[in-house]
Amino acid sequence: MQAQSMLSGSCPNYKIPSIPTFKNPFFSSLTSNPSFHFFLQSHNYVSFKTHHSPCLKGFLKKLLFCVNTTENDVFEEKDYKKPQFVKRKKLAVFVSGGGSNFKSIHEACFQGLIHGDIVVLVTNKPDCGGADYGRSKEIPVVLFPRPKDEPDGFSPSDLVAALRSLEVDFVLLAGYLKLIPAELIRAYPQSILNIHPSLLPAFGGKGYYGMKVHKAVIASGARYSGPTIHFVDEHYDTGRILAQRVVPVLANDTAEELAARVLQEEHQLYVEVTAALCEERIIWREDGVPLIQSRENPNEFS
């Protein structure tokens, strides 16, 4: 039996065919069914609990295969009587500056909006605002990369080992201004996100960071800008785009005014995306485009 795509949260790293599949009437029966919901099972788990109404029971058994399963792994119906659990995730955040995105994510974890915890802060600027905030919250602060001619700081292999020992699940770059080495990217495939303050692929790449981005946007005459969250690959800002928000660029905007408008959207967007990441609601389309599955309506993707 050919492995088929699945849509529940019970099997991460699954692939789905291109969007037309979601017009399949089965999906509407799944999500329109009032009994399909999930709730926070405990501090450690988010559970996807499906009260098996008759129409749902058979449907789930047919549908819920993962690409990475074989016939032997077909989930038995009994499996679906037990709620599907999602483990609380461990996050590493990388900063170089003020750390307002880091703070937004940390606060969202504390408020229960993100099913995860920040277990380490990594920075190349140990005296930056983000590092100060991390220390004030008793989050371990790690220096990376090791500055030239300085004994402190981690090498790439040290950093990977440290993240592994802390059981980090995902890495979030939030205003980090150094190139992430291939070693770390290999160690965390499809698990490193970055937020950039323009609508990539425009105004991205080497030299495009902080106010430089907003100045270039205004100078270009662009009428819209906004944050992009993308997966990180070996180059600056070329990884797969996961989410964007659009804000207007006003005729008399200064770079500072535009930066503030974009940053406000960044804070909301990074919390929403990190929440989806920690709830395993990121789904990879067959053509390699990552999508976010709606929490409220699992057959809706954005």
Ligand SMILES: Nc1nc2c(c(=O)[nH]1)N[C@@H](CN(C=O)c1ccc(C(=O)N[C@@H](CCC(=O)O)C(=O)O)cc1)CN2
């Ligand atoms: N492997 C990757 N590493 C990083 C990425 C990425 O996409 N892949 N994103 C950056 C963040 N970023 C844009 O979002 C970015 C940061 C810095 C630069 C840049 O030109 N940096 C300067 C040095 C600046 C400094 O040290 O003050 C440079 O490399 O010359 C461009 C884009 C984080 N890492």
Ligand SMILES: NCC(=O)N[C@@H]1O[C@H](COP(=O)([O-])[O-])[C@@H](O)[C@H]1O
């Ligand atoms: N190219 C990377 C880049 O420019 N990142 C940008 O740095 C700022 C960090 O602010 P914060 O430290 O207050 O989160 C944010 O605007 C982020 O998009």
